[in-house]
Amino acid sequence: METLSNLFKIRGEMSRKAYLATVVGTFAAVFVLWSLLSYSQLVDPTFLPSPGTVGKTFWHSVLSADFWGYVGISSYRVLMGYLFTCLLAIPLGILAGTFKFAEAVLVPLTEFIRYMPATAFIPLIIVWIGLGEPAKIMVIFVGCFFQMLLMVADNARAVSNDLLQASYTLGAGKLQVLRKVLLPALLPELMNTMRLIMGWAWSYLIAAELFAASSGLGFMIIRAQRYLQTDMIFMGILVIGMLGLIIDRLFALLNKKLFPWAEGGR
Amino acid sequence: MNTFPSQTEQHAAVKRPAARASKIIVDSLSKTYTTKSGSFTALDQVSAHILENEFVTLVGPSGCGKSTMLRVLAGLEEASSGSASIAGRRITGPGADRGVVFQSYTLFPWLSVRDNIEFGLELKGTPKLQRLEVSDKYLELVGLTKFADAYPKQLSGGMKQRVAIARALANSPEMLLMDEPFAALDAQTRSDMQELLMNIQKHEHATILFITHDIDEAIFLSERLYVMKSRPGRIVREIEIPAAMRQNKELRDSEPFIQLKREIVDLLHA
Numbered sequence: 001m002e003t004l005s006n007l008f009k010i011r012g013e014m015s016r017k018a019y020l021a022t023v024v025g026t027f028a029a030v031f032v033l034w035s036l037l038s039y040s041q042l043v044d045p046t047f048l049p050s051p052g053t054v055g056k057t058f059w060h061s062v063l064s065a066d067f068w069g070y071v072g073i074s075s076y077r078v079l080m081g082y083l084f085t086c087l088l089a090i091p092l093g094i095l096a097g098t099f100k101f102a103e104a105v106l107v108p109l110t111e112f113i114r115y116m117p118a119t120a121f122i123p124l125i126i127v128w129i130g131l132g133e134p135a136k137i138m139v140i141f142v143g144c145f146f147q148m149l150l151m152v153a154d155n156a157r158a159v160s161n162d163l164l165q166a167s168y169t170l171g172a173g174k175l176q177v178l179r180k181v182l183l184p185a186l187l188p189e190l191m192n193t194m195r196l197i198m199g200w201a202w203s204y205l206i207a208a209e210l211f212a213a214s215s216g217l218g219f220m221i222i223r224a225q226r227y228l229q230t231d232m233i234f235m236g237i238l239v240i241g242m243l244g245l246i247i248d249r250l251f252a253l254l255n256k257k258l259f260p261w262a263e264g265g266r
Numbered sequence: 267m268n269t270f271p272s273q274t275e276q277h278a279a280v281k282r283p284a285a286r287a288s289k290i291i292v293d294s295l296s297k298t299y300t301t302k303s304g305s306f307t308a309l310d311q312v313s314a315h316i317l318e319n320e321f322v323t324l325v326g327p328s329g330c331g332k333s334t335m336l337r338v339l340a341g342l343e344e345a346s347s348g349s350a351s352i353a354g355r356r357i358t359g360p361g362a363d364r365g366v367v368f369q370s371y372t373l374f375p376w377l378s379v380r381d382n383i384e385f386g387l388e389l390k391g392t393p394k395l396q397r398l399e400v401s402d403k404y405l406e407l408v409g410l411t412k413f414a415d416a417y418p419k420q421l422s423g424g425m426k427q428r429v430a431i432a433r434a435l436a437n438s439p440e441m442l443l444m445d446e447p448f449a450a451l452d453a454q455t456r457s458d459m460q461e462l463l464m465n466i467q468k469h470e471h472a473t474i475l476f477i478t479h480d481i482d483e484a485i486f487l488s489e490r491l492y493v494m495k496s497r498p499g500r501i502v503r504e505i506e507i508p509a510a511m512r513q514n515k516e517l518r519d520s521e522p523f524i525q526l527k528r529e530i531v532d533l534l535h536a
Contacts, residue, residue, distance in 0.1 A: 167374075168360035171386050171437065261377075261419060263419050
């Protein structure tokens with residue numbers, strides 16, 4: 001069949017409709033599998049709650065002020081950790097990707113630290129700055145900063161040399177090349193990096209909240225585990241997933257709006 | 267047949283009109299790269315000159331140093347020894363006095379066609395109204411007035427290079443350096459671009475140094491050409507193109523054209 005062989009063409013194209021249908025189909029398949037396993041009692045509900053139970057838990061939570069408080073405090077932590085990460089990692093990354101000296105100072109050290117698991121720093125962070133909000137924000141920062149610096153440096157390095165040289169031949173000075181060429185040229189890829197790091201920030205938030213918190217979505221999950229409320233765990237994970245998805249889509253939309261000139265576009 | 271004297275004779279005594287001053291003087295320029303496997307001589311004691319309003323082409327195979335020479339003149343690379351000067355000033359770095367058109371597409375993708383053309387003027391702080399006047403003029407000259415607000419990604423390869431030419435010209439440089447600007451284009455577009463470039467040169471009285479490995483293109487465009495060879499990169503012959511042969515595509519099948527072309531091919535293969 002021609003259409004079938006099309007599916008296995010390397011870098012082949014697919015109509016938007018068929019693509020969407022496949023996406024919806026995959027989601028539906030996972031949902032059906034989940035329903036089958038849970039409603040048939042094939043798996044004990046203690047381990048795998050049914051979609052209905054999780055839905056009910058979700059509904060109850062949506063109506064409770066506690067839940068929204070958790071969503072709020074978790075979002076706040078993510079945002080703060082993410083903000084500090086961006087404020088430091090973006091300028092340093094651009095420096096490292098632009099100047100050899102800055103690269104020598106920043107990149108090897110960062111590469112080294114990057115391989116230390118950020119979660120292993122949590123006990124240290126607690127010893128250093130206690131259990132308060134700064135500690136959680138710090139965990140997110142430690143988890144994201146080093147990765148982001150390296151990625152931003154790559155983004156800056158990826159700006160075509162020809163573009164920089166062309167601007168020199170048009171009379172641009174060093175500062176002008178930085179401001180008028182390098183920065184605008186790297187922005188779309190920088191936005192992509194920011195989008196990826198946002199995902200990381202959520203992961204480290206949960207890590208921080210699992211260890212030491214009395215509020216937040218991570219705390220909600222760990223508390224549910226203590227009481228074997230698997231439906232609550234499921235719900236917590238799904239909520240975090242949805243929050244992440246919403247933010248990710250917002251980034252994608254922003255990217256399209258801000259950079260209509262970019263080739264391809266994701 | 268006497269219209270086209272043998273090129274070897276011509277080479278012996280290239281006549282230079284006294285009225286034209288030298289725009290570019292290249293004096294025993296050498297460029298050596300040191301690599302892990304030793305040093306590599308890209309340019310070996312090259313001397314050349316380009317007169318005011320002249321169209322000069324460097325023709326040769328890849329690796330003959332023609333691009334290196336252009337990049338030294340553009341100020342993007344430093345010579346290992348020897349010197350290059352423009353209008354008597356020694357070239358030490360890139361500058362707005364030499365407009366460069368690259369083989370790769372180097373338009374700024376976030377700027378519209380018009381803003382690309384105005385880029386150099388904006389750097390200089392030229393007021394908006396004046397910039398508009400200049401960009402209007404060059405949009406018209408390269409036939410892209412209708413695409414003033416388009417982004418580069420919406421343009422074909424040929425159109426991108428036309429914008430690149432307009433962008434270089436809008437800066438009113440003293441000369442243009444063109445590094446195989448049409449190499450990536452298809453034959454038809456390439457031919458159109460050659461015509462366009464000829465018109466521009468007439469119109470703007472531009473001094474142009476052009477690089478190509480296409481001998482037809484070199485003969486069609488140039489008043490004078492330097493034939494280069496590799497290992498080490500050097501100039502092996504200077505050839506003046508008879509005015510009658512230049513810019514005349516109908517003559518491509520004529521005996522003198524073929525003869526001239528064969529002479530260059532022989533030089534390159536010798």
